[in-house]
Amino acid sequence: MVKFSNAFIEREVFKMLGVRDNSVTLGPGIGEDAAVIRINNSYMAVHTDPVTGSSNLLGWLAVHVAANDIATRGIRPRWFLVTLILPVDYGENDVVNIMRQINDALIEINASLVGGHTEKSDAVTRPIAVTTAIGIGSRFIRTGGLRTGDVIVMTKYAALEATAVLVSDFRGRLMNVLSEGEFKEATSLYRMVSVVNDALAAAEYATSMHDPTEGGVLQGLLEMAYSSGKLIIINEDNIPVLPVTRRVLNAFNLNPLTVLSSGSLLIGVGENDAAKLIGKLRDMGINASIIGKVTDGEPGVVVKGRSGEQFFRGDLTIPDGVIEMWLSGNTSEGSKA
CATH class of the missing domain: 3.30.1330.10 (PurM-like, N-terminal domain)
Known part of the structure; x- marks a missing residue:
């Protein structure tokens, strides 16, 4: 799509x-x-x-x-x-x-x-x-509810969906890349794509929630920033990525921040509530960490990385490399489920 x-x-x-x-x-x-x-x-x-x-x-x-x-x-x-x-x-x-x-x-x-x-x-x-x-x-939470001073909490890991899909639909191209154990681990990640438990647990504290799908974590953050009229600043090193995900994505030269990421949940939360939220999620066995903060400024996302920082406007649409691969029709396992 x-x-x-x-x-x-x-x-x-x-x-x-x-x-x-x-x-x-x-x-x-x-x-x-x-x-x-x-x-x-x-x-x-x-x-x-x-x-x-x-x-x-x-x-x-x-x-x-x-x-x-x-x-x-x-x-x-x-x-x-x-x-x-x-x-x-x-x-x-x-x-x-x-x-x-x-x-x-x-x-x-x-x-x-x-x-x-x-x-x-x-x-x-x-x-x-x-x-x-x-x-x-009885109540609801908006994507566009971020407030200045909020922090962004992310659950689980980036690109879980992309990893599971690539080892399922493009398995042949990974045969010489992954070990048997890595194949097993990557294949099992499809079991982690639900954020229902994450979101229902976070609702007590959240000012905003969004699940990143097409375009990955970066697209999800852009949509939160744009709908809230805020600037989000993130540190790329703080975004958790599984080692097996990096191996799979490296084989296709894909960025874990810009590919299918169902399974992760992006949560805006007041800074004073962040530790309580993270503790609650971790008690449920859900990895969670702070990846950035919300401030005033042109709606968009600043990504701080080892090679500097880059600003992305909030109204951008990020191309998703996994979807582009599907469009090419070059899967290794045929078309049937």
Whole structure:
């Protein structure tokens, strides 16, 4: 999936949204993970997302990617609808394999599939899943809620999703790079792509939450900065990256800050609450660390690295190297899940 620029979406798409509805508490916005609709004294979070790249992990990612966007509102995802559009050479066994992944992912987060659609079409050459996720809560958190003086806490590690996808869909190109043990470790990372537990635990302290997907941690930070009207300053050395992830990404000359990163959660939190939040997450077995701070300035992200610092404007769209590889069609394992 290649996204249109945020500037285009904001300039053209957001002006064509139908009639105004006063029940819509939070509608479309750059970086805002889910719409929020007020129903009596509760808030319903709704989100839809496609998975258009990974074939081998399609069902698993279809649930977790959408679930994460509800959870970043501080609301538990409960109900899902999935549309599957499959190439014409797919058979019933292929559908069963995808549905098995969907079922396993739903069980993991204690959620239900309540509807959807399945078809084969000559319009696609790879399977596509489009998922709608829904949850209801008593309050919600915005992506655009950062305050001056907040710090940015990140859970787990950058590029977990990219690592798992690359060893699944491009395994042949890594045969001479990874040991058997490293293959096993990298393959298992798909089990870490959910941030539902991270987000629900962080909701007590968070001023803002966002899960980085396409474009990685950097894109996620840019969207937080842009939607909040703030400048985020991060130290690249503080962003945790697993050694096996570095080995996998180095084989494709990819940057861990700019590739698929479902599994990590970016949290804005007051500096005085950061230690409590990190302690709570670590008690749950979730790695968490401070990677940067929020200040006033032109909305965007300053990345401080060993070779200096670089400013990225908040409205930039970061190209994702893994998605570009999918678009080339040069996978090593074929197209079926």
